[in-house]
Every structure is written in structure tokens, then in C-alpha cells.
Amino acid sequence: MNSKKPRIVVLGAGYAGMMTTKRLCQNLAPEEAEIVLVNKHNYHYQTTWLHEVAAGTINPNQVRIMISDVINPNRVRLIYDTVAKVNKEDQVVELENSELSYDYLVISLGFETNTFGIKGMEDHAFFINDIDTCREIYSHIEYQFAKYNTQENPDDDSLAILVGGGGFTGIEFVGELVEKVPELCKKYDVDRSKVRIINVEAAPSIMPGFDKDLVAYAKDSLQSRGVEFMENAKIQECTEDGFVVGDDHEKVKAGTVVWTGGVKGSSILTESGFELTKGKVTVDGDLRAPGEENIFILGDCAWVMNKEEGRPYPPTAQSAMQHADTCAANLRALLHNEPLESFVFDDKGTVASLGVTDGMGTVFSGTKLYGKSAATMKKVVDNRYLFLLGGPKLVLRKGKFRPF
Incomplete structure (x- = not known):
């Protein structure tokens, strides 16, 4: 291989990478x-489907895509290793098992859970982080059901599922739980009325930032299927058996506690000396790290500012994929000494699923969708990503075609 060729190293095989x-x-x-792609695993997974793995409504294998199936290993050097640190001075990425020099670097290492320092959360709650943590959540939920009827004096609280955080992930997760719980009740002969699904949100309303009509719809839909909401309820502490909530320190007990309340960029950013704001790097308009000529930061590691509104664009999969287009174009521009372009977000709307047959959201120029049409659109969005990544073959293999 000609060593004079410039080397572009991409860290992380999430949506952006x-x-x-x-x-x-x-x-x-x-x-x-x-081109070199570095990733911890030899597979990519659909982060936006993880809540379904955690609720047991989807097979983990459907979420996993082998990297070499969609990225040609003859064209891209694939390295499966864990990133330890970026040494910006020497232009070297330190991996767990080796080192890798770069001419251009793309950091797209995804998110880590942010517990905002809530006491006990790291120790006692489950996190929707990756395929393994999500399998663990579902195994734990099923275990609570399995053991319930084998005990002499079973504790009803052990069947309760407590979800901290009423944002996108938290709400989609409880939407899947309302689908799964009746199945588990049937399988283990448990009375459905004994199972509580409780969502706790510190803000005045779930889904902060969403249109009020859409939020009202989501809330009504989920409440009608048995979800309890505690809004304006700050979690003071997470214990082995639940949350301590609000100024009056109310104890909410549960056998399963899942935290979905926040994420931050990879801790590699801190290790590597980047300046962070709330766990992420605020990048320049062209998606480069401030003061860096040859380092781009994308996806959940970056705050990309919406200049008109003076705040960052929401860190969604849709954004990450659009970051990729701008970043790749700018890398080509750098190689050819051409001017770089600024990132422009094309908002195609956002749809949240509330279970298999229900959802809500907006598409294109703010058209609101509810119910089955929203659920259908969500599947279209998911399948579109698969199409962009691996063409019709990947859609047929991994796509969502569940009938209503």
C-alpha cells in the first residue's frame, strides 16, 4: 500500500461513522x-432500536449488522479495537492493542450514559447503552416474572418497571413495554393488574421540546395501556429497589430500574483534551473541532449549533447521518484544497413509536402524524437508513415489515 496516500481514520461505527x-x-x-474504520465490535447496531431489545420486542440479531457486509474490507481497512485516546500533537490514535497514525481524523464514538450525578444511579440502574446492556435489561425483567409465581409470599413491587427520564428513549421504551408485559403475564401466569410501568420525568412534561398536541396524544395513549407518569418529579436518589423522588422524598419501589434520562459524548473526548460543554464538543460550522484543521467530530460527540436559534440541533440519528454527508464532502475538499461547506440541517421530521401499532411525530414541514400512520412512518424511516447503508438487500434482511 502506498504510504504517501493521506490516511483518513474514522473512529466509531455508529450512524455518523x-x-x-x-x-x-x-x-x-x-x-x-x-480509509481506516476503527470500531470496538465487528458489527454496527441500530442505536434507535435498542429500546426494543431492552423490552424484548425485537431479536438482538435484527439490530446487529456486520460491518464487513456493508463496508468493503478491500476498500476500507477495518480495525476492531477499543480507542483509548487521541494524541493530537503527534496525530496518533492510541488503541488498546496498538497505535494508529492519521492525516485526517473523524471522531464519531457515540454516547455514554449521563446520570447527572444522581446518587446511586451508576450502581443500581440499568442503562440502554448497547446490545449487551439491553439484553441484560430484558433478561432481568423476565426473571422478575419467572420468580414471582415460585415464591410463597411474592412481592408485587418486584414486577414494577421504573423508567427514569421521559425523553425520546424513555417514552419509546415504555411504549414497547406495554406491548411486552401482557405476553409475559400470559407466559408466567401473572395478573396484568399487578404489573406497574412507571415513567419519572423531572421536567413539567414528558417529551420536553415536543409539540404539546403530540405529547398529549402520547401520554393518553400510554396511560390508557397502563403506564403511570410522574412529571415534575426530580429523582433525588436511586436505590437497590427504586427511586427517591421529589422534595418530599417519596419512595417509588420496583424490581427493575432503567435510566434513560441523558447521554453525553464519549469520555475519549475528555481523555484527549478537547474542550467540552455538557459532555460534548461544540464544533465549528464545517464540523471540525475548534482550532483543529484535520479533526472532525460528529454525531453524539458534537454540539452542532443552529445559528438562527442560538442553540444546538437535537442530537438524533437523522442529524448524525447528515453530519456524515457534510464531513465526507469536506474531507474531499481538504484533499483538493477546495473551500469547505458549512453544515445545514434538513429537518425531515421526528417520529416516536409508542409500541408496534402506535406513534406520533412530525414529518417534512411540520405535518403531524398520529397512531398507525405515525407507526408506519417510523418503519419507513428505519428502513430508509438501511437502504442508504446497504441497499435493498440490507432492507430485506434487516428491515421492519411487522404487520399491524
């Missing part, structure tokens, strides 16, 4: 640059 790599392969001829 995979799509950047894909776009670089399309935008650059093999002789223009060497």
Missing part, C-alpha cells in the same frame, strides 16, 4: 486516500 465511511468510498478514488 458508518455513513461517513460509506460516503468517503463514494466520493474518493482508492488512490486519493487510505
